[in-house]
Amino acid sequence: MSAFSLLRIAFKALFRNRMRTFLSVLGIVIGVAAVITMVAMGEGSKKSIREKMTSMGTNAMTISPNYQRRGGVQLGANESRETLEEADVVALKTARYINAISPMVSASGQAVVGNNNWPVQLSGISSDYLKIRNYEIESGVMFDDEIDKMSKVCVIGQTIVKNLFPNENPLGKVIRYKGIPLKVIGTLKSKGTGDFGQDQDEVIFAPYKTVMRRFNATTEIRTLYVNTIGEGYASLASEEILNILKERRNWNRPSDPFRVRSQEEMIEMVSSTSQILSLVLTAIAGISLFVGGIGIMNIMYVSVTERTREIGLRMALGARPRDILLQFLFESVLISLFGGVAGILLGVVASSVVRKILEWPMSISLTSMLVSFGVCFITGVFFGWYPARKASRLDPIEALRFE
């Protein structure tokens, strides 16, 4: 029997029981719409986290001393903490897998301009830091690592501009930080809120040597920021960095003196939590699709029983068991595919409603639509299979006698 004939028979049978068909289609519609919406919610939040994260620079890595801690207690008094030095920065410039490096030292205090003051951390960095953290200059210039080695200059973010220079151009003006005057030579483009809710525009950057010598009076660098040469180089770079640092110290202890963290790792960590959320949402939606499938199975069993005589007649007239099986399978697959199409439409509508009303970042993916459609097809086959097989195994004589 041709697929077209099967399709026609299935359509007719479904049309004959319009209400019943509609109700079982509805089960699938709700299931699929739920899947589409839930996946869009999960994917949307994942994507927005990822976007925020990448605004920090996906290839960024940090190097910091490895604290040997357990339960908050530092272990081994003899395990003196290794510190990063300027010489390390110089040595790391030869590394193959990183293309930018910047120390990060900081001082806390108030930035003062005339009568305005603003509590903000002073960050000592080198010019590479902008590249690593995806900052860009808005006006003026970035300080030069060589010329401005110890200069009393700074580059400030938009929050500082707004609060300390509400009505004037900050370029060439002086900020006093802990009594030391720093000349503003550049401003940064706004970056907005960071991953942890911090204001990324509330920054004052000064050359790290200036901060170390004039503010902290120390040679110790707490953290180094580096940039790998591209995505996927994190582990290679991390290994190379540790080797260089160990070599400089003739390090032979089993534990690493420093800890290298990649931004990729951080992204993984954060997005794995949203992945779990996404999974839970999808599982719930999947269950409703499953329930829809059971609805189909139920209706197909009713349909088979109701049409026992028809099945017997078809068999008596020469239908093979396979023809009967396909006939009923086509019906259940049609129900679930109708449901699939309507469900996808409803899901898209629901997603945009959620986006509008809850202001949730929704991401409707073509994949989730295709997968839903595929799942519907499988649902139809899976839940239609047993009723259809029951039909195909009927004995024609018995079936014809069925009251």
Add this chain to the structure above:
Amino acid sequence: MGEEVVHALRGVSFDILPGEFVTIMGTSGSGKTTMLNILGCMDKPSGGEYILDGEHVEKLNGNELASIRNRKIGFVFQNYNLLSRTTALENVELPLLYNPKVSPKERRELALEALNLVGLSDRISHFPNQLSGGQQQRVAIARALAGNPCLILADEATGNLDTKTSYEIMSIFQELNAKGKTIVFVTHEPDIATFSSRTLLLRDGLLRKDSVNSNIQNARAAFESMPSIEMVHLEESI
């Protein structure tokens, strides 16, 4: 399974030649339907052999039996067994759907031809519930004919019809027989048997009598000599 084993047929042996019009008679429960189901390849005998058109049916599997039912046999049932809410034409097309060699166009042509043969050309798009019993049975006969089978089987095909309509149906069978179709017709009404060329009598699953009918009645003539139903009512009321 703790059920009593019923031997619906025992030691029955006979040949039916092409072109014969055989009636199978017997009381209720004598095994007529069982016999017809075996002849129709719907059922397989628990023992013995059945050769249809040169093929050993008892050796065939389910799919092969389905194919034989489809190509070689036309079945007419007592209660018509038409699909409801399906037009006469579609009902007649039904067996042809299961024959991949018949194209949709041929299917329609064959079905129209069969409906024409039973005189229902003007009723092709009627549903069964818009047709009289006799018309429904004619649709069923057209359905049995559509695939051009070599053997037509009927199980009490006139059982639900009044005498006059029965004769009309029998006249169709006689015309088909005259065109060379082999017919096996189950009935328990003796007057129906007089339209056939041979009668097998079953009793308690045994073949009791196999007689050739030397005096075949003409069903068409019998039908035309009958008063119409309205007249019967009239006479009764007088």
